[in-house]
Amino acid sequence: MKKLLAMLLALTLMLGAVPCLAEAGESETPLKLQWSQAIGIDTLFESPARDQQSLYPYMVFDTLMYWDGTNSEHVPALATEWSNNEDYTEFTLTIRDGVKWHDGETLTAEDVAFTIEYYIANPNSSGARRFQYVEGYDALKNGEAEHLSGMSVEGNVITLKLAKSYPLFLSGVYSTMILPKHLLGNMAWADIDSSDFWKKPIGCGAYRINEVSFPDYFTCVRFEDYWGEPAGIKNVQFVSYQTGGNEAAVAAMINGDIDFGTRQLITDRSIANNMIRQNADLKALSVNAHNVRCFVFNLNQRADGNMKPDLMKKEVRQAFDLLVDQQTIASFYGGQAIDSATLVNPNAFEYNTDIPYVPKDVAKAKQLLEEANFDFSQTIDIAYYYNDQTTADIMALLTQDFAEAGVKVNTYLMEGDLATLIYTTCNYDLLYLAGANSDAEQSAYYFQCTSWGTYTFMGQLEERTAMFDELMNAYNTTADAEARKELSWKMQALNYENAYMLPAYVLNQTVMYNTAAVEVPETALEAGGVNYCWSQWKMLK
Amino acid sequence: MFKYILRKLVALLPKLLAMSIILFFALELLPGDALSRTMPPDQYQALSEAQKDAAREALGLNDSPVIRYFRWLNQIFHGDFGYSASTGQNIGTMLAGRLPYTIELSFYGLLLATVIGLVLGFLSAFMKNTVVDYFCTSISVFGISLPEFFFGIVFIILFSVHLKWLPSGGRMPVGEHGFFSRVPYLVLPVMTMAISLTAALVRYTKNSMLDVMGKDYIKTARSKGLRETTVSFKHAFRNSLIPTMTLIVMRLPRLVGGSAVIETVFNYPGIGNMALTALNAGDIPVVMITTMTTGVMVLLSSTLVDIVTAMLDPRIRLG
Amino acid sequence: MTVQKKKTSLAKRNWQKFIRNRMAVVGMIGLFIIIAACLAAPLLTPYDPTFINPGIRALSPSSEHLLGTDRLGRDIFARILYGGRWSIMIGVVAAMGANLLGAALGCISGYYGGKVDSVLVSIQEMLSIFPGTLINMLCIGFMGKSVRNLLLIFTFTGWPGVMRIVRGRILSLKQEPYVESCRANGIGGTSIMFHHLLPNTLGPIIVNSTMNVAGYILSEAALSYLGLGVPDNVPTWGNIINAAKRLDIVQTLPMLWIAPAAAICLFVLSINFFGDGLRDALDPSSK
C-alpha cells in the first residue's frame, strides 16, 4: 500500500514537472483578448490574406488606408496619397516614408507591390478578387506570369493600371495588409502560408508579437517605432479559445478574463444581453455591417443533373419569396438581424425604400404555384454551410413553411470543400448564402452575382445577364454616389420583380467590452470598417 | 515485481506493432498520393510530375510495402508523423503541443475518479444503510445518468460564472507554464472527466467491498481481535481493489475518449479536440494518427493499471 | 414435459427474486411509464414536436404548455415525448444489434476456438483499445450524419464487450458434461452452439443489453454535442439538450435543458436499476 502511494505521488510530481518555468510578470495591466482563427489547428498564425476575422492582423499589420466610418472617407495610413485618372482606369498610391517593420527594416513600395502580387497569386488567398480588374491579374493568378503586368513601382509610388474603368477600386484595395517582402519574398507563393514566418509574424502595425505559446496564448507589446500615433495600451494578451464551443469564452468575458469580445464571440444579441445581465460593466456596441444572408436560386446546372425547370418561372420564385418568413428568421438572432426587403442594409444610403417588404403569405404563394403549374411532387434541395444552431433552426422553419404550401423541401448541410460544392458541384436548388459588403459597395451583391463569374450557378442565365449587366457596368463605372444609388435602386427593383435572390436578413455585428477595464473609441468601432484607432484605447486599471 | 513489469512491457510490443501496421496500411490505402503526406502540401503542389517521381524514388516510395513500413516506423520513432492535409504542419509538432496535456488531463481525471470513487465506495460499504451510504449511492447513480458535456457547462456556470473561483477554459494563464499556475485550469475539466468513472467506481467498489466483507479471511481478521476499521481498511479494502482495477482498465478507453467532449467544452487544446477539428477539416492523416495515439495511450495506461494491480495482488505478481 | 415445468419454475423463481428487489421494481415501473408515455405521445399532447410557432416562443410552463415552449415555439413536452421515441429506439436497436453481433461472434469464438478464436479475440482486443467516443466520431465523420449510420456504427463498435462475456461463458460451458454427451450423440456444432450453449449465456446478454441501452442514449447525446450525432431535424433527447447548450440559454431558459436532462436522467436511472435487478435475479450465485 505504501509502495503504491509512493508510486502515485512520484507520477504526479513527474507530470507536474513537464512544463517549463514561469516567466516574469508583466509590468502593466495587459488588455486581454480572445483569440481564435478560421482554420482549425493552431500551430501557425493565419495570413491576413486568409483571415481578417480576429483582431491580431489589425494590431500587427497595417493597411494602405483606414476607413473613417464617421465621415465615410478613406484616411491615409501606409499610403499617404492616392489618385486616379479621369476614367478610373489608373490609380497611383504614394507609400509613406520611414515606416519600420518590427525587425527594424524599412518598409518600401516594393513590399506593397509584393503583397498585392501575393494576394493574387496565393492559391489560399480570399482577398484576391479586389485586384481583379488590374491588368495581368489572370496571368498572375493562373501562374502564367511571375508579376502583375498592370503594376509598376517608381520610388515610393505604385501605379496600378485597370483593364476597365472601376471607380470603386480603392474601396476594395484600401484594407490590404502589407507583408514584408524581405522575409517572404524568396519563397514560392504557395509556400508562404505555411512558412515559419507565421510562427511569429512580423508586420509594421502598432503592436509587435512578443511571446507565442501555441496553442494557448500569445502576447503583443506596443511597437515603439510605429509610424503613427502610438497605441494607448502597452501590453496585449490573446488567450486562445480556439477549440470547441463558445461557452468557456463567454464565461471568461463575464468574469472579466476577456476585456473585449469580437463578433466571433458575440454571434447573437441575446448572448450579449445575458452577459450584461451578469456583469453590468460589460457594454455591447452595435457595429454597422453589411452582412447579407439570402437564398439564391440555382438556375444553371447541377452536377447530378437534377435541375428543377419549374424554378425558371418567375412566379414560382416569387411564390418562394412569399414563403420565406424573413421576419421570423431575423428574430432568431435576438435583435441582431434586420429583416430587409432587398439585399442592401436598410440603414444604408442605397437601400431602395420603394420596395415593399414581402410578408409570409402561404395562400398567395400556393395560388401562384398552382397558376404556374408547379410540380408539387418534386423535392426542392436547400443547401447551407453554417453548422450553428440558429441556421439549423432557420432550416427547420423553412421546411415547415414550404410544407404549408405543399412544397417538399430537403435541407442539407454542405461539408467538405465548400468552394467546389458551391460553385462547381451545385447540387442544390436554393443556396443559403452569406456575404459581407463594405460600406462603399452597398450593392455588392448584385455586382458579385453578375460579374465575378464565380457564381456560375446563375451567372450564365441569359435572361438575367441581359437584365443586370448594363446596370451593373454602369454602377461600377460611376463615381457619383447619387447616380450609383439610382442604379442600385433599379437593380433592387429588378431583383424584387424577378426574385432571383430572396433576401433573408441583414446581420449587424455586436462587439462587447468591459467598461471597468478598458476604454475604447466607441464611435470609431460602431462606424464599422477597419479602423481600430489603437491610440485611443486605454486600460483603466 | 521487476520481472512482472518487464513481462507486461514485452507483451505490449505485439499490440503496438499490430496497431502501427493497421495505421500504416490505412494511411497507404487513403486516396491520393503517398508523397503528399511526406511533405507540406504547398511544397508538394509546387513540384512538377518529374520532380514528384524523383522525390518518390528518393524517398523510397516505390519500394515494397514492408521496407516502407519499417522506414516509416523509424520515422515515427524520430517524431516524424508526416504532414497535416489541412494546415501543412508536421503532425509530430502538433501532437507535441497537445498530447502531454491530454495525458495530464486523463491522468488526473483517472486519479481523482479513483481516489473519490474508492473512498466513497468504501464509505458506502463501511456505513451500509446509513445516510452516508445513500448519499454516495445517489451520487453514483446521478453521475452515470447525464451526459458529460452537460456537467461541464453546469460547472462553468457554477464555479466560473457564479462563484468566480476557477477559469472557464484554457490550459494556463498567460506567461506562466508552471504546474501550479495550471492547476486552476485543470480543476473543472478534470472534475468533469472524472464524474462518470467515479460514479461507476463507487458502485463497483461498494459491491466489491460487500463481497469481500463476506470472505473467510475477514472472519480470520476479526477473530484476531482487530478493530473493525483495521479489518475493513487493511483486509477488506485492499482485496476489494483488485476487481475494481479490472473495471478501471475496462473503462480507460471511455475516459480517454471523453477527452474529445471535455476538451471541447473547456477549450482545452488536447488531442481529442485535435481529432475533432481535423475531422471537421477532413484532415484524414491527423485524424488517424491522433486516434492511434489515443489507442497507444489507453494501452500504456492499462499496462500501468495492471502493474498497480500486481502490486496489490501477489497472486498476479508471482503467478 | 418435465423440462418445460422446470423452466417455468426457474423463471418464476427469478421473477420472485426480481420482485423482491425494490429498486429494480421502481426501475421497471419507471421504464414502463416512460416508454408508454413516449408511445402514447399523440394521446398525451396535442402538439406536433416539430411544428414551429413563432408566436409562442420561449414560453414558461403553463397549463397549456406543460413544460413551456422552446426558442422556436415548439412545445417542449411534446418534443420530449416524441424525442424519447427516437432516443429509446436508437438505444434499444443499437444495443440489440451490438449484443446480437457480439453474442454470435462470442459463440463462434468460444465454441470453435483455435485460429477463429484467436483472430476474433485479437480484433476484439484491438477494437476495445480505442476510445469508443473517438471511433464513433470518426465513423460518423466519414459516413455522414443519419440515424441509420449511427445505429450501424454503434453496432459495429459495441460488440467487443458482449463478445468477451459470451466467449467466457461458452468456454466454461464447453467443459460441462452435457456438451460432451451432445457431441457423443452426434448433434452438430451449430446446433450445440445455438441450442445448448447460447441459451445459457442469455442472462448476461440480457443484462448487458439493458445497460447498453442507457450507454447508447448517453453516447448519442455526447455525439450530438460534438455535432456528430443524428441530423438536426430528428428530435432525440440528445439533440434537444444540445440545442440548449449555449450559456445564455442554459441560464435564461432553464426548461430547455432541465426537461431533456431530466428525461435522460430518469430513463437511464430506471434502466440501470432495472438492469441491476435483472443481474441479481439471473445470477444463479446470488440468493
Next chain:
Amino acid sequence: MQEKEYILRVQDLKTDFKVGRKTVHAVNGVTFDVRRGKTLCIVGESGCGKSVTAHSIMQLLPPNGMIAGGSIDYYTPSGACETLSDYKRNGSRIRAIRGKEISMIFQDPMSTLNPVYTVGSQIMEMLKKHEKVDRAEGKARIIRLLGELGIPNPEIRYDQYPHEFSGGMKQRIMIAIAMICNPTLLIADEPTTALDVTIQAQILDLIRRMQKNYGTSVILITHNMGIVVEVADDVAVMYMGRVVEFGSVEQIFANPMHPYTKALMKSVPVLGMNKDRELTVIEGTTPDASTVFTGCEFAERCESARPECFQRFPKDTVVEAGHRVRCLLYEEGGKSNG
C-alpha cells in the same frame, strides 16, 4: 470451584438468523461446558448449528445473525468471568478476548488467509495486536512456532504469500495465527474437513500437541466421529440447533443413549471397530432449518419414536454425572433437568 474447573459455560444459547422476512432459529437453547485444559468436541451433521455456536462464542456472526438468548460465560485464568454473550459485536471488550484469550481456526484454509499479505505479516499482526514485542523478537518467535508446526524452511516461508502454500500448510499457518498469543481456548471449526485424509491426521495431531504443550482448552467442531474418539475429552452431540446428548467421551461411546447419537455411531467407521459391525445410514434427510416443530426434532427419522415424541418437546435429562440426554425415552428414568 467451578471457575477453576470450567473455562467456558454456555447456557441455553439461542442464535437467530434473519433470512428475508423470516427468522430462523439456528441455535435453539444450547447448553454445554468446556473444562479447563480439556477438549470438547461438538458433533453433528452439517447445518445442525455447531458452527453458529462457535461463531456465537466469538461474536463473529454474520450481520443477519444475532444472539437472541442465553449466556456465554468465559472464565479467564485469573478467575474473572466475562459474559461474552452480552458484549457488543466487534466492540472493544470482545476484541480484547478474541485472539488473546480465545482464538479460532476455520474450516477452509484456502480462503481464511488474506491473499494479499505474507503469512508472516498475518501472524505478526496477531502478535502485535495483543503483545508488546519488537519486530525482530516477534519474527523469531513466529519462525520458532512455524518450525514447531512442521513447516520446513520457516525463515523463507515467513515472507511468502498464502497462494504459495498447500492446503495443509495453510491450515498450519492458521494454527500458528491462532496459537501465537497462547490463547486459553482454541475453537477449531472443522479444521480438517477441507483437507486430504493424510493431512487431516497431521493437523489433528498438531492441535493435540499444541494443547498439550501450552495447556490450551479446545473446542473442536466436527461431523466425524472418528476424530471425536481420538481427541475428545467431552462430547456434545447437536441436532437441529440443540444439544441432544452431552457427556464425556467414554460415556458417549460406551453408552450412547440418544437414538441420534446411536445412529451417528453406526453410520461412521470408528478406528478399532468390529469388522462384523455394519455401517448404517440415518434414514431421511435433515429438515429445513426454518421448519416449525411441535415435538422432538429427530422424531421423524427416529427408529424408536413414539406418538408422544411428535407432540411435545423432550427435556434435558441427566442420566449419570456429566451425562445428559434430551430424549423422551429417558425422561422418566432419569431426573429432569429443565
